[in-house]
Amino acid sequence: MGMTITEKILAKHSGGASVSPGENIWIDVDVLMTHDVCGPPAFAIFKKQFGEHAKVWDPEKVVIIPDHYIFTADKHANRNVQLLRDIVAEQKLPHFYDVGTERYKGVCHVALPEEGWTRPGEVLFGTDSHTCTAGAFGQFATGVGNTDAAFILGTGKIWVKVPETMRFVIDGEIPPYLMGKDLILQIIGDICVDGAAYRTMEFAGTAIEAMSMEERMTLCNMVIEAGGKNGVIAADATTEAFVQARTNAGYEIFHNDQDAGFHSVYHYQAEDLQPMVARPHSPDNKAGVRELKDVKVNRAYIGSCTGGKFSDFLAAAEILKDHPVKMDTFVVPATTEVSNQLRETNINGRSLWQIFEDAGAQIGQPSCAACLGGPDDTFGRLNADEVCVSTTNRNFPGRMGSKSAQVYLASPYTVAATAATGRMTDPREFFA
């Protein structure tokens, strides 16, 4: 039988000609990414296991992007960033995007593509569950814990079980009010939070082929919310244009064989889909936004690796340019590059930054911020019983701070529309 994209990438990195789902194999790692929360404990395990004077397997393949707890007075959080600096100095690691320097980026999953670290055909591991975002570039990318990361740091290798692939074919033309976020919330709602456990989620079809890289990233970003091991989209001209603009490194594009085997195949028609939310307290608790028009909301949040990319803010600004917000609204660009784009991109003579300020939103500094709660002083954190509509990825109890808060996950269009009205609002009300 033929192989899928994921099987081909894993076969190549295992040194073998072919692999089959269910097989446990050892593979070579192209890039290991870590951040301020998991970097220090991963390196602590690395030293404990390989020795106080051990060196990482390849400094060129280790990427360190502090992003989680950056703009906080929490002394332990600040200590962890300092620990990263100490490690980088000692190991002479060249790819460190340090806080307070010109290299600082922000959210790792958006920073990795910007800096050319996401390349078709490669294997990327990261100490963060949303590492699966990079599958949008036609590569194998997944999250691991500190121990596995330490093993990779010492050896450049790790074991994986070859996943079966679930294929999601989305055909047709995506309506102007619909975003990748609506598609993935629909899919997770259909298959549930464990519907893709241990498997690959591959996205294909004419709607996907027409998508920008950022929208593809939104799809792959949330495969972990369905339990997926990795998401993948075959690299094409859109992918190549993005990658070539960011790196001179080589890459290899893989496609499914004609006779590749899939666990299952799902079909969607883009025109039939509608703006979706995930209600509290689970990413699969789906509902059409129109079903929830009586739900009052008092907090809006636009940010994170899922919904803090430039196109996410462009979408929100399309609505907020004419409508002030009616609730506390927090805008957190994922990276410094996105932040700069907000200042440099104009709609009718006003920058996006100005549009958000004029609408009454508060704009924070690039980082993960309140997506995962964090220390008490985190920008935008839910500290009481707020009802929040958010472009982020997870809404289990307490995810954005307080266990008493309720989080509705939605697209940037829906979050902006809701911020402008005070109740859950389908963005089609603004697309007359």
Added chain:
Amino acid sequence: METIKQGKVFVLGDDIDTDQIIPAAHLVYSLDHPDEKRKYGEFALSGVPIDKSGLPDGNIPFVASGQSESPYAIIVAGKNFGCGSSREHAPAALQIAGVQAVVAPTYARIFYRNAVDGGFVIPVESQASLVEHFQTGDKAEINLTDYFIRNQRTGETFPVKKLGQVENIIEAGGIFAYARQAGMIGE
């Protein structure tokens, strides 16, 4: 590896995610520094809404206020235990609180892997959800030679799955010990 685990059971529902196992605000603490490490025990499962904490009745804290060790050595939970983030602090927090094994019908992939590769807790897979068959505070025995869990209050016995391909890693105590035994990395 000891093949029989005994202890008091703490019962949880479906889809217990890593933010409920150890809320993200606490991830700032070191897992090596003894005083900070205790905090992971103190805050283990503190993110579970209190009415869902310790089923069937709920309202039972997993760790008493101000303590860092739990009286419960076995967690019986519903499907997809450990979903969410990749934080290894989650299985570590359970171990620090004194948990030896979790028994659930299914696990989220990264949690399962972290539990095994880090040698923190044994993720035992039950054939079906056992949430209805245990009450928080029951005493139980897990037998990993004959693959069952017994509720010592009711006398009921339920089969659990063999550990399968990861048994060697669990047996060795984690991926590093396993790789050394297999000659993959040096002593």
